Amino acid sequence: MLADSLNSVHKNAFQTRNGYAQPKEDEPNVRVPHYLPVEADLLTDLAHNFLGMWAQSHGISRGTTTVLTGHDSVIFLMEDSLNKGEQNVARRTEGTNLLENYFKQLLNVACAKMTPEIESRLQRTVLLFDVTSNPSTGWIMCLFKLGEPIG
Numbered sequence: 001m002l003a004d005s006l007n008s009v010h011k012n013a014f015q016t017r018n019g020y021a022q023p024k025e026d027e028p029n030v031r032v033p034h035y036l037p038v039e040a041d042l043l044t045d046l047a048h049n050f051l052g053m054w055a056q057s058h059g060i061s062r063g064t065t066t067v068l069t070g071h072d073s074v075i076f077l078m079e080d081s082l083n084k085g086e087q088n089v090a091r092r093t094e095g096t097n098l099l100e101n102y103f104k105q106l107l108n109v110a111c112a113k114m115t116p117e118i119e120s121r122l123q124r125t126v127l128l129f130d131v132t133s134n135p136s137t138g139w140i141m142c143l144f145k146l147g148e149p150i151g
Helices: 002-007 040-058 084-090 093-122
Strands: 013-015 021-023 029-031 064-070 073-079 124-134 139-149
Touching: 029 040, 040 064, 040 073, 040 093, 084 093, 093 124, 093 139
Parallel strands: 029 064
Antiparallel strands: 013 021, 064 073, 073 139, 124 139
16 A cells, blocks of 8 residues: 555656656646555645645745654655745754744644545544744644544
């Protein structure tokens, strides 16, 4: 199952001379390895919707988003998600804490907006979500802890 989802993950990618697929600059890319009994297309839709919520909060959508699922969790991991200005600020020690707090606020808004959709699409309650970011690596993550099935 994981191998199948990894084979269909690269959208918005191009082939380089050394054979590695790289996302185009400023175009989001989605990967969906998963363990829940759900279709990869559903997770891809959720990833695109999460990118949309992030873009509404942040004003830009770029990088690679990976959706990971466990038995009771859904995780959205965004890599290379900072714009050029944020990357410059992240290189300075004093800017890292500022960006972490900024991203945490934006992610809390995006994840709160995603909660009803995750519940509706996966037919599971969301017990809680947690957010974290690491501006020096450009990683941003939102974890949803799932509860009982709805209905």
